[in-house]
Amino acid sequence: MNSLKQISEYCSINGIAQGLNIDLLPTQPLCLRRLLLCVASTRSHMADNLHSAIQAMSLRDDDPIDLQDDQCFNVFDGNSLSLLGRLLNPPRQPMSEMIEDMPRVWRVYGRVRGIALSAEKFQFIFQREEDMITVLNDRPWSYKNWTMLLDCWVPSPPANFLASVDVWVRIYHIPVNHYNTDTMDFLASKIGHVIEIAYDPKMSQKEAFIRAHIRLDIQRPALPSKVLNLPRGGSVVIEFEYEKLRKRCHHCYRLTHERPDCPLLHNRNRKQSIPQSSEKSQSSSGVKAHAPGPSVPPGFEPLFPELPSEERKAALLYVSHSDETESLARIARVQLSIDQGPDVIPPKITHDLSKGKGHVFTFEEPQRRAKRQSIMTEAPSSIGECQRGDHGKTMSSPSELEGASSSSLFSPTGFSIGTSFEAQSSGTKSAVKSNRKRPQRWKRLAVRAQKAKECEEALAVAEEERQSGDIITKRKAVLNVGEHSSKSPKPTPCSVASGLKPLPSQ
Template sequence: MSIAMDKTLMVMSLEEEDVPFDLPDLPELSSIERNYLSLIGRILNPDCQLMPILIVEMPRKWQKVGKCRGVALSKEKFQFLFDNEFDLLDVMDKGVHTFNEWTLVIERWVENPPEDYLQYIPLWVQIRQLPVNYYTAESVDALGDLIGKVDTVAFDPTKVQVQNYVRVKVFFDVSRPLRKQKVVNLPKGGTATILFSYERIQKRCYECQRLNHEREVCPFMLRKRQLEAAERKASGSFMNIVKPLVLKPNDPLFGVLKEEQVGINPITGRQRIAPDVVEGMRQYLLVANIDERRVREERVKKSVAQAEADPIAKKSMLSLEPIPKITNILDKQKGIVFNYEDVCSESSPAVMDYGVQTPKLMASAISAGSMQTGSIMVEPRKSVSALARLGEVPNLYQFSSTVKRDCPFVASSSGTIIGKAGISRRRPTKTK
C-alpha cells in the first residue's frame, strides 16, 4: 500500500500551472441592466459602522423603505438598488451621507469605474474671516481650493448677506484631513487666519482631523509617540530624510522647471501640474537642434510662469481642472455644521444647530424670580417637562372681576395649561 502511494506522489507535480478562468460573455451572467439604477458606497470607519445594520437602516434614514434594497459587497463596500430613478437622484442630491455619525462615500454605479472612484465626496464648506479687501469670488475659489476641487461658489456681491461666511462646494478627498484654519499671507503685507466649517460632517478624528478613525486609534498619534520615544532614546540625533527628486538629471525638463513647480502640492494633496501637461512639455523639448531646444525651453519657462501668476489659468491650463461655477443662491443645499468640541466643553446638553446654546426652562424660571400681580405674590410656573417628571400639579388661582375660585390645572399634550378633566363650574340652568 505504501509503495503504490509513493509512486502516485512521485507522478504528481507540485508546480501545476493555475490557469485563470474565462467567464463566458453571456447576457444571463451580466447584471449591468439591473445595476443601472443603483448606488455604490464605501464605509470609512468599519469599526464604528457595522455593515448589517447599515443595510437595514439606510432606507429608513433616506425615507425610501420599500423603494430600495441593499447588498453588502464586502466589509467596506455596499450597493443599493432602487426601483426608479427619481428616488436614486433624490438620495444623491442630499449631499454628504452619514451612518452612526460617521461619513459615507456614495456615488452612482458606473460600468468601468475610474481610479479615484469612491474617493471624493461633495462637501459644502463655510469660509469665515475673509479679508475685506479680497472679498471676491476669485478669492473664495482660491481659498476653497485648499480643501478640495472647487465645483460651485455661492457668492453674489449684489445681495444682502446676513451670514458671516461664504459657502463653496468642493469635491473633498476623504483620505485627507479636514483643515480647520489656514494662515494666508496677503499680497501687500500682513497675514489673515481663515476659518473653515464643514456642513453635514459629524464625527472625525480630533488628532489628525480625518474621517476614517477615532482619536484613540489614530495612527498619526501612535507614530508621534513612537518618534518621541525614539528621539528621547537617541538624544535627538536624527538624520534628515532626503525626498526623491521628481525631475531626474536625464529628464528633458531637468533645469527647465524647478523642483517646487512639479510633483504633489503638500497643501492641496494634488499634482501641481497634470501628468499629461508634463508629458506634453517633455515631447515639446525633444528636438535635435540645440538652438531650437533653447528657444523652446524659454517658451516653456515663460508659459508656466504666466499660468502660475493667474489662479484661473493655473487651474485650467496646468492642473486641467474645470473652472468652478458661480451661483447667486447663497443657501443652496445648505446643511448643519456639527461642532462636537463645543458640546463637550459645555455642561448643558441643550445645544441647538450652529453651536448656539439655549437656556434651560427651569433655569430661566428660577432666574426670573417671583412675579407680583397686584397685592398677591404668585410663584413662577414650572415647566411642563419638570411637572411630568415630578408628578406635581400646582395649585394656581384664577382671578376675574367678580369671582375668585380654586382651579387645579394639568398640562396638555400641546404644552398648554388646561383645567383638570372631570371638574366643571357649577352654573344655574338655562331656565333659571
C-alpha cells in the first residue's frame, strides 16, 4: 500500500508551481508509539474528570434542607405560654423599640421576653399564664398609634392567622321601626364577622348607640358610615365608631398605612397622568367598552339577578354544561338554594353593656386639624363671656359641653377622646382655666437679682458690726434688714395672774 501522497500548489503572486510529497502512514518506533498512546489516554481521562466536575458545579444549591422530627429541634413546651403578633404598619412601628416598650406598657417588665421573627412578626414568651391572659383580654393593642395584632401561639397556624382584629364597634342611627337584634346583627355583619352584640331588650337604653363585637379583616376598610335604604322608602346614614383603634388611612380607611402611602390613591394619580389619546381613538373608531360579567343574549332576562356579581359568575359557571338536561337540573338547584336562603343563625347577645368598653379615638387630616385649632382659639373668649354673664349657670346642652371640652380633649398626638369620655354636667368648676397674670421673664429675673443684691449688702453690714462688737447697732441693723416687712414688733402684754399670790390651802 502506497501511503505517499503528492500535493501541488501554485502561487499566484510569484507565478511559481511547487510540488510536495507527504507520507500519510509514517513509520514510528515502538517506544514512541507507546508514549503517544499513554499521553492520549491521560488526556482523555483528564477530559472526563473535567467534564464531570463541570456538571457537578452549580452557582447555587437548590436542594432543600430536611429537618428531622426530633425533640431537640422543637420548642413546643416553651411556646405554650407565648403570644404571636404582627405589626400592621412596620415603617411607622420600629420592631426593636416595640419589643423594649411593650413589656412596660403591659406592666410585666422582667416577666416576659420578646423575639423579632421578621420585620413585622414577633413573639412574646411569658413566665406566668395570668399575665398572658390579661394582655389578651385587653386587645386590641396599639404601638406608635398604629394597631398591632396578637393571638395565642398554635403549633400549626391556619392560613388566616393574624389576619383579623377583634374590635368593639358602636352603631348609630338605627331606625326606630327596625330597632331589634336582627337589624343590629345585619348592620354589624356589613363590617365584619359578628361575635356578639351587647344589648339587653329588658333594660333602658341610655346610650345613642349599640355595641357589637366584630372580627374585622385587615384587608377590609373600617368604614365610618354606610347608607341604609329602608324597605318602605327613604334612607338613613348608619355611622360606625371603632373602640381602641387609633389610626387608619383617611382615603381607603384601612389600618395598614397612612394616606400618603395609600396604594389606591397612587393608582388613581397614575391613571390621571396617563394621556387620554387611547380613549379618544377608541371612541372615534366606534369601539365600545363592554361591562365586565357574563353576556346575555338580547331579549332574554339574565339568570340569578339577585345574586352578587362574584356569586353570579360562579353560579353561571356551574350551570354551563353540554348536556341540556343536566344544565336545567343545575339551574333548578341554584334557584332552590336562592329561594331557601342561607341558614339563619341568631346572633349571640350579651347583657353586659360595658363589656370590653374602651375609648374612641378620632384622627383628623392636617387641613381639618388646622381649621379646628383656629376655631378652638376663638372659642375660649366666647365661653369666658358667657361665664362672666351667667356665673352660677352650669352647661348642660351637648353643644356647650362639646365647645367647653374640645380644647381640653384635643391631644397634640393627633387623636382626641371621642364620645366615650363622660363630661361632668354639674359643679362650679370653670370649663376654661384663666391664664396666670405673671410679669415677663426678664422682669422677674431683674427683681430676683435686686433682692439678692440687697440681701448681700445687709449681710455684709451685719458682719462688720458683729466684728466691731457694738450690740446695740447690731440689733438696729438686724431690724433694718427686715424693713420691708409690714409687721411691727408688738409688746407681749403682762398676764393678769402674774402679780397675784397663790391662795392658801383650805
